[in-house]
Amino acid sequence: MKVLSKGTVYGLRALVYLATQKDRTGYVSIGEISEKLDISFHFLTKTFQTLTQNGILESYRGPNGGIALNKPAEQIFLLDIVKILEGDDFFDKCLLGLPGCGEFEPCPVHDFWKVAKAALKNEFEITSLAEMGAKVTDERLRLSA
Amino acid sequence: MKVLSKGTVYGLRALVYLATQKDRTGYVSIGEISEKLDISFHFLTKTFQTLTQNGILESYRGPNGGIALNKPAEQIFLLDIVKILEGDDFFDKCLLGLPGCGEFEPCPVHDFWKVAKAALKNEFEITSLAEMGAKVTDERLRLSA
C-alpha cells in the first residue's frame, strides 16, 4: 500500500526538518539537509525545485544560500505539499479502479472509500509542518522505516 | 494515491466477474474473461496462477477447461485476495515512511493513520466477492476508470 511516492516522503521529511530549525535565521542548504537526513542530494534538489516553483519554499543561491520556508510552518499543511508533489487529483483516485464509476452505480466499497478518502484529506488539511516538527525529533527523521 | 497494483485490480475485477457467473456450471476460460473485461490475457493468466496456487481458484486444462472459484463467492473476501496479491504485510505499511516509527514516538498522523488503516482492513475483511458481484453489472467491469 504505497500512498505517497518516495519523492513526496523525502520532501516531507525535509520540510519537517526545516520546521524544526525555525529558530535559525537565513537559509538552510540542501547539502546540510541531505546529509542530516541521509537523502540523496540531487534527488532532494529536484523535489525542492518543485516546491520552490510552487511557493512553498524560497531559495537563494551562492554562499550561505539555501532554502527556507516561504510561510510560517504553522501555515503550511500536509495537503499543500501532497497536492504539489503528487498532483491535484490525488484524492480523486478510486480504490478499485473500476469503470464508469462514481456515484451512479457504486461498487460495495465505494461509499466506504469515499468516507475514508475524505477523512484522509481532512487529516492532511489540518496537519501543519509545525505540528509535525513539534512531534518528531531530528533523530527520527534520519533513517527510513 | 495508488492503493492497489494494476495486477490486483485486474484480478479483482476478474474474480467479481466470476462471482456474477455463479449460475454457470463448470469452468470459465481465462480467454473469455480477458475478452469480456478487456484485460490482457497473459497478464491475467499470471495473476490467476497465483490465485490458484493460493487456493482461491481451481483450474482445469484442456477443452472446456478454465478456472472456477474454489469456495462460494460468499466466503471469499477482499482481504484474502489483497493479502495474496499484494503481500501479507499490506496493512503494516506506514503513511509517511519515517524511521523507528510505531507506537513509541508517533508522528502527528500516526494515530489517525492507524485508525484509517484498521477501518480499511475491516472493510476488506467483511466485503465478499458475492457482495461485490451483486452490486456491479458486467458492463461496469469492462473499461477501467
Place this chain on the structure above:
DNA sequence: AAGATTTAAGAGTATTTAGTCGCAAAACAA
C-alpha cells in the same frame, strides 16, 4: 494416435518511478 484447446511457466519488452551525474547560472568573497 494426432490435433485442438486451454492453463502453466518463464523469458523478454516497455513504461514508470527512483535515483545519479554534470554543467550552467546566481551570488558571494577575495
Place this chain on the structure above:
DNA sequence: TTGTTTTGCGACTAAATACTCTTAAATCTT
C-alpha cells in the same frame, strides 16, 4: 576578475512495475 559556494536544470542510469510472447504440459475430441 577569478574562484568558490550553492541552487537550477536537463540528461543519464537503475530498478520496479506493467505488459507481451513463446513454449511446455494437461486434457479433450476425433
